[in-house]
Amino acid sequence: MEGMELICFQIISAVGTARSLYIEAIHEAKVGNINGAREMIKEGGQVFIQGHHAHVQLIQNEASGNKTEIGLLLIHAEDQLMSAEAFGILAEEFVDLYERILKK
Amino acid sequence: MKNIVLICAAGMSTSLLVEKMQRCALEDAYECKINAYSMGESSRVIPDADIVLLGPQVRYNAPKLKLQFPDKKIESIDMVLYGTMNGRAVLDHAKKVMG
Numbered sequence: 001m002e003g004m005e006l007i008c009f010q011i012i013s014a015v016g017t018a019r020s021l022y023i024e025a026i027h028e029a030k031v032g033n034i035n036g037a038r039e040m041i042k043e044g045g046q047v048f049i050q051g052h053h054a055h056v057q058l059i060q061n062e063a064s065g066n067k068t069e070i071g072l073l074l075i076h077a078e079d080q081l082m083s084a085e086a087f088g089i090l091a092e093e094f095v096d097l098y099e100r101i102l103k104k
Numbered sequence: 105m106k107n108i109v110l111i112c113a114a115g116m117s118t119s120l121l122v123e124k125m126q127r128c129a130l131e132d133a134y135e136c137k138i139n140a141y142s143m144g145e146s147s148r149v150i151p152d153a154d155i156v157l158l159g160p161q162v163r164y165n166a167p168k169l170k171l172q173f174p175d176k177k178i179e180s181i182d183m184v185l186y187g188t189m190n191g192r193a194v195l196d197h198a199k200k201v202m203g
Binding site for chain 2: 005006008009010012013014015016017019020021023024027047072073076077080
């Protein structure tokens, strides 16, 4: 498999899994499992880092003078990365809110 | 003929995996249809599917889809297999699940 395609897939796969975990965490909190939700966010964060590392490789490669070949797949991978990052922040807020509601 | 449906966010990244799976199916002389769709198309395409494989980025939809289609085999694609575009392993898994 071509190097660039593989890196894109590593990013999509890792941050996509993280994004799913963040959304699943919100669902868990909704049914009252706050601890489970926090575990999922933590796991999501660990998986997200794998995708982030793959992305950093590309940035470092470009910084050292090797121009990155931009294709739709890379744009899609970065889209997924941004979406996952935002969901991570929001999932934490949602879980905090559900926890507050449950305590009342 | 078995109908294998893959679903991801836009149907784009998964379509590359589909290509690899199709090549493996050809090698095995295994007659099947393999296609990639976006989440938005899921309700239309799942009724005719023998197995539904979800990409990691849409995996969170599994409980909802299982409720909507209780008789369908709905599975999530393993993150590592997806990340390495391992069409062979994903196809073999689908064949095993379909029996």
